[in-house]
Amino acid sequence: MRNLRHRVNIDYDFKTVRLWCLPHKDEREFYQKVSKLSYASINLRFNPFGELHPGERQKLACVDVSDLIQHLETPHTIVQFLAGHGRGKTTHLLALHRHFKKFPYMKLYPGDCPEFMQSAGCFVDSIENLSLLARWRVYRRYEHLAVTTHRDLSIEMRMAGLTVKTVRVSSNHVDLLQNIFHQRINYARRNGGGMPTIDVKKIKVLQQKYGDDIRAMEAELYEYIDELRDE
Amino acid sequence: MAKCNVTIALKGGVTEYRVGDKVEGVVVVSVDKECDCNELSIKKFWQTHGQGDKSKGEPEKITLYKGVWQPGEYRYDFAFELLEEPVSYQGKYINIDWYLKAQADTPWAMDPKAEQDFLLVSNPDKPCRANHEIDSMMDSMNKTDDFAEMVSQNSTMKKIALSILGGVMLLPAFFIYSGWQSGHFAEIGFGLVALFFVLRMAWRVIKPALAGKKLGSVDCVLNKQEFYGGEYIEVSVKFLPPEDVSINEVVAKLILTEKSISGSGTNKRTYTYDYPHGEVKLSGQRMLNAGSIFSGAARIKLSDKLMHSFHRGSNSLSWAVVFEIDIQNWPDWERAERIRVLN
Numbered sequence: 063m064r065n066l067r068h069r070v071n072i073d074y075d076f077k078t079v080r081l082w083c084l085p086h087k088d089e090r091e092f093y094q095k096v097s098k099l100s101y102a103s104i105n106l107r108f109n110p111f112g113e114l115h116p117g118e119r120q121k122l123a124c125v126d127v128s129d130l131i132q133h134l135e136t137p138h139t140i141v142q143f144l145a146g147h148g149r150g151k152t153t154h155l156l157a158l159h160r161h162f163k164k165f166p167y168m169k170l171y172p173g174d175c176p177e178f179m180q181s182a183g184c185f186v187d188s189i190e191n192l193s194l195l196a197r198w199r200v201y202r203r204y205e206h207l208a209v210t211t212h213r214d215l216s217i218e219m220r221m222a223g224l225t226v227k228t229v230r231v232s233s234n235h236v237d238l239l240q241n242i243f244h245q246r247i248n249y250a251r252r253n254g255g256g257m258p259t260i261d262v263k264k265i266k267v268l269q270q271k272y273g274d275d276i277r278a279m280e281a282e283l284y285e286y287i288d289e290l291r292d293e
Numbered sequence: 294m295a296k297c298n299v300t301i302a303l304k305g306g307v308t309e310y311r312v313g314d315k316v317e318g319v320v321v322v323s324v325d326k327e328c329d330c331n332e333l334s335i336k337k338f339w340q341t342h343g344q345g346d347k348s349k350g351e352p353e354k355i356t357l358y359k360g361v362w363q364p365g366e367y368r369y370d371f372a373f374e375l376l377e378e379p380v381s382y383q384g385k386y387i388n389i390d391w392y393l394k395a396q397a398d399t400p401w402a403m404d405p406k407a408e409q410d411f412l413l414v415s416n417p418d419k420p421c422r423a424n425h426e427i428d429s430m431m432d433s434m435n436k437t438d439d440f441a442e443m444v445s446q447n448s449t450m451k452k453i454a455l456s457i458l459g460g461v462m463l464l465p466a467f468f469i470y471s472g473w474q475s476g477h478f479a480e481i482g483f484g485l486v487a488l489f490f491v492l493r494m495a496w497r498v499i500k501p502a503l504a505g506k507k508l509g510s511v512d513c514v515l516n517k518q519e520f521y522g523g524e525y526i527e528v529s530v531k532f533l534p535p536e537d538v539s540i541n542e543v544v545a546k547l548i549l550t551e552k553s554i555s556g557s558g559t560n561k562r563t564y565t566y567d568y569p570h571g572e573v574k575l576s577g578q579r580m581l582n583a584g585s586i587f588s589g590a591a592r593i594k595l596s597d598k599l600m601h602s603f604h605r606g607s608n609s610l611s612w613a614v615v616f617e618i619d620i621q622n623w624p625d626w627e628r629a630e631r632i633r634v635l636n
Binding site for chain 1: 308342343344345346347383385388390410411412555556560
């Protein structure tokens with residue numbers, strides 16, 4: 063931090079103190095960034111790997127849920143998306159929800175005791191945040207259920223009389239990852255000109271570092287895009 | 294089905310405005326067949342983007358047209374005054390931009406829309422109107438959310454925390470001892486990791502107390518809490534060391550902290566980044582005798598173009614003057630005094 067500054071002397075209260083300031087160059091760069099539209103230098107409107115609204119995530123989901131649609135239309139069925147953090151469970155659930163907009167979508171956090179709405183079906187993100195008793199009530203209440211979870215809850219779901227379809231979410235194909243990242247960048251595109259790309263080589267490096275943790279990859283790509291902007 | 298296109302063109306192609314300016318332009322609608330329009334409107338709003346969840350300001354809306362379009366091109370002028378904060382900001386984890394969004398509500402069809410971003414920069418001649426929604430959040434921002442900092446500032450809490458930490462420290466010690474006895478290295482490893490975290494937490498509580506012991510009670514004073522760009526922050530530090538102490542330097546740093554939160558629950562992630570904006574040195578190396586008062590004062594000039602304090606939803610930009618006393622061969626003393634920068 064200290065090497066960023068230069069020293070100037072000012073007089074104050076009859077004594078000289080040394081004032082350390084940001085060098086002019088740094089200050090100029092700091093304000094120059096604000097003198098042009100966000101990410102315009104790389105033909106983007108925003109950093110595509112930043113946080114998106116759920117609606118935007120739904121729109122950009124690169125997942126095929128066609129076979130799950132038919133399954134979920136059958137009464138007394140449940141689709142369980144199972145994976146660790148950052149693997150794309152919520153994206154899958156949102157993509158499936160696009161086809162069942164009549165059913166409510168609920169995101170649950172630890173300690174939540176939500177009131178469930180009257181409906182034939184329900185989409186529950188992070189159902190493991192409910193107690194066993196509350197989950198049991200949900201299983202009995204709805205005829206069509208789609209949930210995400212870190213733990214395999216298929217045993218209790220079957221005991222509740224539901225036909226379970228478990229989807230273990232993992233996006234470890236280079237082509238799929240490239241497609242996901244391309245969609246994101248394209249969505250943030252400012253106009254028809256060129257835009258940054260994430261090549262196969264970079265994706266393989268990310269895979270080696272993070273396995274199938276897409277959220278961790280996106281965090282690194284956020285920094286990468288920011289570096290491109292600042293160049 | 295009729296094809297309807299909506300575009301926004303800003304007057305003179307300008308995309309940068311100062312507070313007090315008007316953003317003017319035209320919404321161009323082109324239609325190839327007769328088409329009903331329930332409402333053509335344009336909204337002006339600010340929105341954050343970056344690593345944290347997006348925050349959005351209350352939009353200001355103008356209805357431009359209601360009726361039926363015959364095939365052809367239509368132009369609707371619009372103008373918005375730009376008087377309110379926040380100004381545009383581009384940082385590491387938080388960006389704030391202003392947007393114009395035009396949308397035609399057409400029955401039985403996807404609503405055609407267009408969006409244009411623009412920059413709002415501060416104007417020293419025209420302070421921007423404080424956004425009351427943002428204002429109301431300032432109090433909560435001023436409360437420290439760092440548990441260790443909070444504990445270190447309260448002596449009763451400090452004693453309680455140290456007692457708890459002392460108790461908690463027994464647990465990793467038990468794991469290490471039991472692992473050592475039974476030859477389970479995993480247990481020893483777990484105990485060491487747990488001990489590391491407990492000691493780290495304990496150090497954060499103990500460190501200010503240790504530094505305070507050398508310096509006595511330290512008074513850090515700012516001339517006021519709210520500042521406009523271009524003003525001076527007058528800072529002073531005073532303390533009466535109870536014993537002889539050698540200090541390397543006393544500095545006051547001006548720091549802008551970006552704090553952005555994404556997700557919640559187990560998915561919650563907090564991103565913070567500090568931008569140093571200069572520092573003033575109140576004293577260099579010197580020896581202080583027990584009972585002799587140390588007193589230092591100086592001032593820091595704020596740039597005209599400084600980003601104002603901002604707090605909305607999951608995103609905040611907060612300013613602080615951080616006082617640091619570097620004590621020779623002893624833990625450093627540090628305190629942050631939050632300030633509010635206005636525009």
